[in-house]
Amino acid sequence: MTALPATSEAGARVPMGASLRPLLRLVIPALLVVGAYAFMGPEQFVNAMTRGAIYALIALGYTMVYGIIELINFAHGDMFMMGAFVSLTFLGQILGLTGSITEIAKLAPLLVAAFFISMIVMGAVGVTIERLAYKPLRAAPRLAPLITAIGVSFILQNIVMLKYGPYQTNSPKIFPSVDIVIGTAKIPALSLFIIVVAVVMMIALQLFIGRTRLGRAMRSTAADRDAAQLMGVNINRTIAITFLIGAALAGAAGVVNGLQYGVSRFDDGFQAGLKAFTAAVLGGIGNTVGAALGGFIIGFIEVGATVMGFSRWGPAIVFGTLVIVLVFRPSGLLGQQLGERA
């Protein structure tokens, strides 16, 4: 990890600069967040957090898969899109819902069921794809699975297009559009719900990776696959679990996206996947905390661009930021944590 440039040439001030450094690491992000809040106002701030949460959920899947098998899973954005379609099929076509549901007693079980079904289905899809498309290529040069991933992406898009057609499909916005009023600001309850769901999932993932048997197996596999296997870790199962969790998180992001925007199309996964991938690289690919951070940063950049009146420039600014960050920190903001190959 590269150190910050020395704060001073004067020898006497060096210890002070060194002791300030960890403090600066906290203060600078805090200032940035406060600055963004002051600049955007509370409504846009929450909007940025919501978008960022969706990108972050998708980015986690990219970063986990990369960390463990060094594959950029280009089909991951399409898992997100399929997650949205699973949820709209369940809520709209099977249950026949169209509008919002105001009774909490009815809403809560529906939401839980939508998340549950979408995450389970997408998890199963993820594991199946890994087994059929990527596992046979595990010993192949890296380019082969990469191209395969692009192929899988086309397959998933075309399956959905065959079933739902090449246009937008409505997704029932079952979450009532209630605003929570704080002072003069009106904040949609849905946004808060999305942020809370995403943050809870991220914390759960972090605890899972850090503190459980399977999480340790994942980290050891990422660090040294052969050694992990020789310590008794079942590599195939560990990789399958990684895909399962990544895809389930993408499925959850799909549900959230449907609730928020109300429409889905077969090629939604491309743009979202690209931005989430950017988020993963920005935060340091292989690092789950970095992916979450990167997701939120991209949410803020996009919304910030809109606030300043450059909404059409949003993607350009996002990718421009990525280029600048990679020039100065080639391994991303937080470097590598999951995978380590020096």
Added chain:
Amino acid sequence: MSENPLDNEPILVAEGVSRRFGGLVAVNTVDFTIPERAIVSLIGPNGAGKTTFFNVLLGVIDPTAGSVVFRGRRMIARPERVGFESLLWVLPAVLLGLLSGLLAEAGIVSGRLVALLGFLTLMLLVGSLLLAIIRPVWYSTALERIGIFRSARPNDMVTAGVGRTFQNIRLFQNMTAIENVLVGMHTQLHGNLLEAFLQTPRVKAEEKAAERRADDLLTLVGLHGKGNEGARNLPYGDQRRLEIARALAANPKLLLLDEPAAGMNPKETLDLVALISKLRDDLGLTILLIEHDMKVVMGISDRVTVLDHGEKIAEGTPEQVRKDPRVIEAYLGAPAA
């Protein structure tokens, strides 16, 4: 020691093991048994095939001939008819899927039948997949019953009771010492995905017990109180000890040590010899040692086997091996110290 451990029942029997890489025969029909609770050593000049043989025993590479029986069960042999595995379920699933798709396109049969076919396809695919992932042992036993034999993978060997350390240190550098030991305990713990997310009491208790046991193991190898240090920050000798602790965590019956004394200073080597004896005497482990340091080999081995050019050229007590003219010629060159 009152009785000779070489008279014990064998824990591992390798028969006629060969491995060739193209034209090179790295290991040539080697017979090798390890009696229970014995310390046996494998020596030989560089390129003699020691590490290849070791890797065959561990399931890292398949032998081209011969078999390895561990605790009475055939674990490793030449693969038989593995190509048929995909014919069993992948190909039928693909064919069934294509067939139902074609039938639907042509409109020959009713939609219900096509749906049924599609469903069967899916069940075949998903069912086999899940079985292979969730219960690999059942899956491979089922395969073995119909004549498809695949050697045990390294993780299966660990489950069966073989632990190892590496010639070059291969700790998980970015994890702490205790986490390394906990990874070694992987096969001993049972928490699954669902339990991990729900944090059931069973899984919590299991984690607690695991941490306690990991602490004990660290104490055993002399790393007491260093559990929370990053593996990469430990001194070299400690990293070697940590590797042993990690291997012990899987509760092995047989411990394979690949040049454990490499790069150690004389004091560290002495400590290591004491530790290896302790592992056998106190924990009842069987130990197979690959080592270049003759002081270690001659000091603690019950039996020494010498490989040269992939063939076993001598076997016996350290005394016998030391005097064997073929060994002196092939390996020791000048008389050993």
